[in-house]
Amino acid sequence: MKKTLTAGLFLSLFLILSCSKSDDFSIPDTVDPDPDAGVDVQDFMWKAMNFWYFWQADVENLSDAKFPNTKEGSVAYTQFLASESDPGKFFDEKLLFSEDRFSFFSDDYVELTQSLAGISKSNGLMFGLARQAQNNSELYGYVQYIVPNSNATTKNIKRGDLFTGVNGTTLTDQNYISLLFGESDTYTLNMASIADGNVEPNGIDIQLTKEVGLREDPIFLNEVIEIQNDKIGYLVYTGFTNEYDEELNNVFTRFKASGINELVLDLRYNPGGSVNTAVLLSSMIYGTNTKDVFLKALYNDKYQKILDDNDTELRQFFAEKTGKGTAINSLNFKKVYILTTSGTASASELVINGLKPYMDVIQIGETTRGKNEFSVTMVDDRGNNYIYNAERVSKINKNNKWAIQPLLGRNENAEGFSDFTDGLVPNEPLQEDLANLGVLGDLNEPYLAKAIELITGSSAKGIQKTELPIETLTSSKMFTPLKDNMYVTDPPIIW
Structure with a gap:
């Protein structure tokens, strides 16, 4: 019988299990470069990727046999690391699997780890x-929402507003990155x-200025909507940020106390985040039975063999407490309505996929992004693998502030399903309408109106033919340090 590695919520994903003869787990020794070669960053990247990367076996440069632990191997390894002086290019061009769309690097681990906590510039x-x-290279921007207490809240700009230029230059697919996400903290949007x-x-x-230390509470909006004989809880949730888990639980306490009988979870602008928070949110919706499997994690061949040799199966169950030990207030629902767009990714998709074996998930909107792998933040700390x-x-x-966020594994749900690289397809297709984006929380906002129609059986004013469907190319969240990653803070370690 396989041992099952269960979750300790404070540790985020999995408990540490003692199950091998060694006193301490550490990555096996590999070849070292010439210490005077100035390739510390590349050395850290290669060694971390060589052991942990999900597609390690598929990348020739990461092969265990490529650089033997000999004098000759050290020379070859040093030359390989020095072949690209830019660590970012080294990571992207020499270490990534061709099908990997999501692993990334950062030249500042402090900025990256702050972004995991919802703090950014x-x-x-x-x-x-x-x-x-x-086939037009020109772009336009449309405002999805504005973070409270930010610089943008002091300006005359709101959801649904449009812009076509920055600092007098028309946006194109060639210049939008430098204009909107470049080094300048202040820019002027040319509205449209x-x-x-x-x-x-x-x-x-409209002139906007980026400010250091902005904290985004992912609970953007939570309301109880009473219509006909239904009490509907509506939650706009914009990121799986574990620093706000207690506040999230409080929302469900209020929902439960209000006697809601339906839930609409709006994940349209949620690109993901903490796996543990995804487990907690799912438990708040479905239930706290800690015997029900929420996910099973699969790792690369190298690490999976270690797990298999120790007769260990990595599973995450629904939770009954938050990381701080607070009892979860679960709705114990059998149905949930989830709103999605192409920007709905990773941990958001994990919630949808993890809940499907247990309840009726009505997905409204667009096909999701299709990110079913999880990652972890890695830095140059050999002592902690x-x-x-x-x-x-x-x-x-x-001497090394660089960090990498490589994909470590893939999550299956309780039925063994994880194959959604093309995204999760909605039951009720709907595109956001440039001509009628609506106000979040308004009963006539098209997405919420559709959910209410499905719940009550009555047509709503907000549902009409989409005049100008939006085909989103990218979003501002893809240029934050976190991007659309689903991450764990502690991968399972076999001691």
């Missing part, structure tokens, strides 16, 4: 970008309006 404007027309079905400049300019730990910051190589 931002003006608070969350927007999507789309093409002006088919819809004219004859096109997005055209309207002469209005390169895994970032806030309590070990003093142990990180002081």
Whole structure:
């Protein structure tokens, strides 16, 4: 019988299980480079990827046999590391599997780890970008929502507003990164309006400034909607940030006390985050039976063999307490309505996929992004197997601030399903409408109106033919350090 590795919520994903003869787990020794070669960053990246990367066996440069632990191997290894002086290019071009869309690097682990806690340098404007027309290089931006207490809240700009330029330059697929996400903290948006079905400049300019330390509470909106004989809980949730788990539980306490009988979970602008928070949210919706499997984690061949040799199966169950030990207030529902777009990714998809074996998940909107792998933050701390730990910051190589966020594994649900690289397809297809984006929480906002229609059986005013469907190219969240990653803070370690 396989041992099952269950979850300790404070440790995020899995408990540490003692099941081997060694006193301490550590990554096996590999070849070292010439210490005077100045390749510390590349050395850290290669060694972390060689052991942990999900596709390690598929990348020739990461092969265990490529650089033998000999004098000759050390010379070859040093030459390989030095072949690219830019660590970012080294990571992207020499270490990644061709099908990997999501692993990334950061040249500042402090910035990256702060982003996991919802802290960033931002003006608070969350927007999507789309093409002006088919095969057209020009882009327009549309405001999805604005983070409270941000610079953008002090300006005359709101959800649904449009822009076509920055600092007087028209946005294109060639310049939007430098204009919107470049080094300048202040920029001026050239606003626009819809004219004859096109997005055209309207002469209005709005200046925004990115500020250090903006905290985004992912609980953007939570309301109880009473309509006909139903009490509907509506939650707009924008990121799986474990620092706000207690507040999330409080929302469900209020939902439960209000006697809601339906739940609409709005994940349209949620690109993911903490796996543990996804487990907690799912438990708040479905239930706290700790014998019900929420997910099973699969790792690369190298690490999976270690697990198999120790007769260990890695499973995560629904939870009954938060990381701080607070009892979860579960709705114990058998149905949930979830709103999605192409920006719905990773931990958001994990919730949908993890709940499906146990309840009726009605997905409304667009096909999700299709990110079913999870990652972990890694830094140059060999003593902790390169895994970032806030309590070990003093142990990180002081000459190396780089971090990597590689994909470690893939999550299956209780039925063994994980094959959604093309995204999760909605039961009720619906695209956001540039001509009628609506106000979040308004009963006539098209997505919420559709959910209410399905719940009550009565048509709502907000549902009408989509005039100008939005085909989002990318969004502002894809240019935060976290991007659309689903992460664990502690991968399972076999001692």
